Amino acid sequence: MKEIKVGLFTVLALACLAYMTMRVTADNAMFGKFVRYKTLVNDAEGLFKKSLIRVAGIEAGYVEDIQLADDKALVTFVIQKRLKVTPDSIIKVKSVGFLGDRYIDLYLGNPNLERLPKNSIIKVDEGGGLDKVTESAGNSLESLQEIMEKMKEAIQNDQTDNALRDIVKDMRTTMQALAKMTAGNQQAISSIVKNLDVATRGMGQQFDTNNPNSVLNKISELSDVIANFKEASNSIKEIMAHINAGQGTVGKFLKDEETENQITDTIANVNKLVNRINSIEADLSIYSGYNNDHGSYTEFGMDLYPTPERFYRIGVAVSDFGPESKTETRTKTTVAGTTTVVDKEEIDQNSLLVNAQIGRNFHNFGVRAGLIETTGGAGVDYHLKKLGTKLSADIFDFGNSNGANLRISSDVRVWNVVYGRATLEDTLNDSRSFTGSVGLRFSDEDLASFLGLFAR
Amino acid sequence: MKSAISCKNIIKRFGEHTILKNLSIEIPKGKITTILGYSGAGKSTLMKHFLGLVKPTQGSLTVLDQNVPTLSDDELRKFRKRFGMLFQYAALFDSLTTYENIAFPLKEFTDLNKNEILERVKELLTAVGLNEDSLYKLPSELSGGMRKRVGLARALALKPEILLYDEPTTGLDPITTKMVNDLITTTGRTENTTELTSVIISHDIQATLKISDYIAFLEKGEIIEFSPTEEFKNTTHPTIRKFLDLTTH
């Protein structure tokens, strides 16, 4: 009975956790597919990791990292993939509230342009912070104050040689003359004014660029058309000449419609493929170490991330220990009439092992399952990014006579791409052993820069 | 006469105090032996040595053919299963019923199922003179005498080879004292097929003279007399004589 009550209590507590987690993270900008971009700002004050990026006021992404790059701040952030960021997109850093908080507004540019490739730098328009407003307000106030001073002087002091005072005086005389003039001619003046109004309005319309029928637009359109026409006719002239001569691949293609279609299709597919490949991130690692019971162990692995959350792990390992396979051989030799039969039994430990797993990341945890060292298994990883450490636990090789292998390991970053790994094998069995290894791990960026080196 | 417990020149010091000085005794197997003495003479400390709860500073101690001070913690735990002990106030687990108290060692150390355990518990209750009414009562609902009986039943559960009694009749009324004495006698003589050695610590001289086969007198950490009861009654040792005369009328 008590067990049931304790069970209920546990379920209640976990339900509280589940509810609160959902409340706190539901429909957050943190879920979904993302593309990474960067921007350089002069002042990253008020911006933090996980600061939200908004498009049209709605959460569309978040800041991943802020680093110092010379004298500016390099902000790395991710935007939801469904939003098309183009080369003319603009970032604005805006202030909100009195507490100095700032957030990033992203203005998507012309949707007809090509999508900006990932990791590109988006331009920044650093204006409009509350401090900027108050600064310019302060300046304006100062200028206003000056003017007021001058005007005060002008009005008060008769002796001062003051241009303003003169202007005011002149204005007064002019106004008085004008008043006299218009006194008798009010009607005439008003009709003139009315006509003028109509005329200027009409003219205004003609010069309004928003009015598609305005003369201005018509003229600019016309000039555009003329220019294009000129260009086009020149090009056409050239091409026609070539085609007529049957010259060039284009000429050939234009004549052969089928080839042209095929080429278009191919180009489109290649584009798609390249985009897909570009969006996949890869991590490469190679480790080599020694186990106190079984000998040496070398592992080569690659993690592929089609999205930040999903990943595939493939790799091979070469070791002196692993699942066994027995081979029996019988050799018959006849020497001088006597036949000797030798039976040999060889126990081969599979020295080449394959890893192939599919996994998913949740915050700093990763869960995966699949082939671990050529046997079925599952594993869980915990990333302590700040310490450059990863803790893992794998369970596999259930068919082993000693029992399943529960492997617990810890990867620690020693320097740059160099890592150290400590592994405890067969934790649940009596045949526990320890492996110490050293390795290299290259993240996607590292690889990109490497390949860049070679491309040069 | 085979010895259940054999102490040779045991010395026990706690810091500056020497509790046991050069103590030697051979406690015979299958008999009821009482260790008498004034309060503070070292009787309880000696008993703790038998159980391995305390190790002697010097000297040798063999209990049931085991060299007790050299046993490891695990070995000691297994060794203690051959003992049963009745504490002065029974030391029953007060959150458990009579049944659960007596069944405790059976559940811990045997593979008996629920029914077998119940049978054994009823057997033990009968052996100590209790009926099934008290089976599901808590210790707080039992009288002092009944608690002692339940304590004894628990001590007998695993069919021990040595039964230790720590002041079994101290503080009890004469009727209950007689009941306990009878219990010790019958238990010592009929309960087991293997010889049950009973060792009693007491300063109730009347009871001791009635039920013991052998009596030892512990004075200031030394055994000054160890003999069969009849011989002991007629001892000429002045200290013991004084003790006997004080307490017997």
Next chain:
Amino acid sequence: MLAIKNVFNKFFEIVGENVLSKLEGIGSFATHFFSIMYWTFKSPYRIKLFIDQLYFIGNKSLFIVALTSLFSGMVITYQTYIGMKVMGAYTLVGPIVVLTIAKELAPVFSAIIVTGRCGAAMAAEIGTMKVTEQIDALEVMGISSRQYLGVPRVWATMVALPLLNLVFLFVANVGSWFVGVELLGIEEAKYYAKLKEFVDFNVLLEGLIKAGVFGYIVGLIGTYHGFKVQGGAEGVGKGTNAAVVWGMIVILILDYFLTSLLVRLLYDYGV
């Protein structure tokens, strides 16, 4: 001259004795800790006792935890609202209250409630068993009293506290929402929107880790003082008192160190 020398001697004697006895205390507590860890991994595993203790510490503390958390959440919200009103930042009340409760109040308050309730009970129960020779009876039967009595209690406290922490957090937030949205009139939509902006899973994780560590310590201290009891009813009273007092002191001191460690591990604010 001799008198002065005597005074100095006496002084050093007292200081020395105190230091030595404190060192002895620390040493025996460490021994208790290692003993508990040792016996945890040795069979028989007392699962039923563990469940019994989990029931006593967890289920039976639910009501008091829920009650205290409801009113704590309500009063913190109220006080925070008064402060935020000055700046017109009403909408920040939600996240401020939730962060305060999740990171500090829930683990610390629940730990203190459990110390008072269960730490005291453990010390009293084990202490009473010690003075009535029930612990001796266990040992004489060949059962380790630390394994039978200590291990289930320590691990049950460690498991129960994070669960109680979650309940505390949830009920306190209900109280906070009630006072904030219903009584003080903060817009519900803004309340939740701001919450999502400032609170993430790491905040909950920090509270849970703290609760787990506190649970282990409370169980350890309660059982330690129980086993240490000597001398009858007075000893039991002293032991119970010591369990509660030391439990609270250690929780509050450990809170600081745990917080600075967890902030470094879980967040990137560079503090």
